[in-house]
Amino acid sequence: MVPRRYVVIDSWSEVPDTVTLRLMPVDTPIAPARPGQFVMLWVFGVGEIPISYSGGCGSRSEIVHTIRGVSEVSKALAALRPGMMVGVRGPFGSWWDVDVARDRDVLIVAGGIGLAPVRPVIEHVLTNRDSYRDVSIMVGHRSPATLLFAEDLRTWRSRFDVSAAVTVDLGDRSWHGPVGVVTDLFPDRLPDPDATVAFVCGPEVMMRHVAIRLIDLGVTADRIQVSLERNMKCAIAQCGHCQFGEVLVCRDGPVIPYTQAAPLFAVREL
Numbered sequence: 001m002v003p004r005r006y007v008v009i010d011s012w013s014e015v016p017d018t019v020t021l022r023l024m025p026v027d028t029p030i031a032p033a034r035p036g037q038f039v040m041l042w043v044f045g046v047g048e049i050p051i052s053y054s055g056g057c058g059s060r061s062e063i064v065h066t067i068r069g070v071s072e073v074s075k076a077l078a079a080l081r082p083g084m085m086v087g088v089r090g091p092f093g094s095w096w097d098v099d100v101a102r103d104r105d106v107l108i109v110a111g112g113i114g115l116a117p118v119r120p121v122i123e124h125v126l127t128n129r130d131s132y133r134d135v136s137i138m139v140g141h142r143s144p145a146t147l148l149f150a151e152d153l154r155t156w157r158s159r160f161d162v163s164a165a166v167t168v169d170l171g172d173r174s175w176h177g178p179v180g181v182v183t184d185l186f187p188d189r190l191p192d193p194d195a196t197v198a199f200v201c202g203p204e205v206m207m208r209h210v211a212i213r214l215i216d217l218g219v220t221a222d223r224i225q226v227s228l229e230r231n232m233k234c235a236i237a238q239c240g241h242c243q244f245g246e247v248l249v250c251r252d253g254p255v256i257p258y259t260q261a262a263p264l265f266a267v268r269e270l
Contacts, residue, residue, distance in 0.1 A: 001236070003042045003087025004030055008080050009062065018068045018113065019078040020054065023086065029060045030088055034095035035120035036227060036255040039067065040235050042087030047092040050232040053091070054092035057124075063088070066116040066148065075167065092235045094255045096121045096225060099199035099248070105134040105190070107219075109210050111182055111202025115148050116137055117202045117227050117254075122156065129161060134191060137164040140182030140206070144168055144175045173209075183213045193218030200258075201227040208265045211258045224258035239262045245270055 005221055006023040006120045030039070036239045042048035049071065052178065055064030069078035080086065098121060098222040106125055110118050125132050137156055141147050156164040165185045167178040178184065182202075190196055196219050200210050214224055230249040237251035245264045247253060264270055 001234075002203070003048070003089045003090065004028060006063070006086050008082050008084050008086065011081060014066060014150075015146050017070070017078075018081075018148060020064060020066045021055075021077070021080060021086075022062055022064050023088065024062045024140065025088075026058070026062050026085070030090055032058045032060055032061075033063070033091035034058070035098065035124055036095035036117060037091040037234075038095050038117075039063070039065070039088050039090030039092065040232070041067075041077055042089070043073055043080075044085065044087060044253050046076045047073045048087065048089070049073045050092075050235065050250070052227070054116040054119045055123065057120045057126070057192045064180075065112070066119075068113050080144065091236060092250055094253055096199055096227075096265045098124050099124075100223075101199075102131050103133065105136075105192055105196040107138070107190075107196055107214075109138045109182060109198060109200045109202070111140045111206040112142065112146065114165070114202030114206075114227070118199050119149065119152070119201050122152075126156075126159075126162065133195070135162045137162060138182055138185045139164075139166045140168070140185075140202070142169050145170055149185060151198040158230075174175065181209070183209055186213055186217065190217050190219070196223065198224045200224060203264060204229075211262070221258040221262060225255055226258055226261050227255050227265075228253040 005026040009024045010022040038052045040048045051065045054066040069075040171179045185243045233239045233241040235250045237248045242249040
């Protein structure tokens with residue numbers, strides 16, 4: 001429960017309301033994280049919130065987090081500059097099971113800020129490219145102005161061993177790509193649905209529709225992984241703030257198989 005001090009060593013704006021921070025430990029570093037896990041980031045005098053890793057998984061020397069400034073705490077985090085301190089607790093939660101995807105086709109689907117938590121999966125798969133078969137990355141955003149990790153997207157799309165596509169809900173004069181929801185990027189059929197593992201992160205309604213589409217294409221629900229988002233306070237399954245049906249997201253999630261998420265998504269009031 002006691003945060004470790006980390007110093008901001010770099011910060012940059014992804015889009016006007018979203019910032020990426022690189023943090024280095026001042027105190028004893030927290031344990032290395034796995035892709036999909038999160039930390040509690042504490043702005044001293046303001047509060048703390050859960051933030052997923054967008055990079056630096058497996059490292060003890062630095063960690064990377066991408067934050068959209070929407071609340072008092074997230075706006076304070078987004079305003080941090082190099083040399084400023086934050087408190088870090090973690091890592092917490094479950095992680096993307098990249099091992100189960102070895103020697104199989106990998107499909108990564110992200111919507112909006114949901115690209116940040118799956119970015120470490122993309123980094124892992126591309127770093128260990130020979131361990132995976134076909135790799136597809138599908139990203140949806142509201143508009144060209146909200147596209148995260150623009151340089152990464154250009155790099156992924158330039159590779160010959162990866163299929164990467166981006167769509168937006170609403171284009172502008174500068175946009176020459178697809179316009180529509182992310183499921184519009186899906187093919188009419190997958191090359192080998194029985195050997196496909198999907199990693200899906202984004203708004204809840206988007207993840208539900210993506211999972212339904214994948215199941216229609218022949219991917220079984222147990223091979224579709226999703227990441228839940230709920231308000232968290234203690235991060236150690238004691239306060240109940242992140243209860244989602246029978247799930248405590250800080251303990252049982254955020255990453256769970258769609259077999260477990262489907263009945264939760266079906267109850268709109270949750």
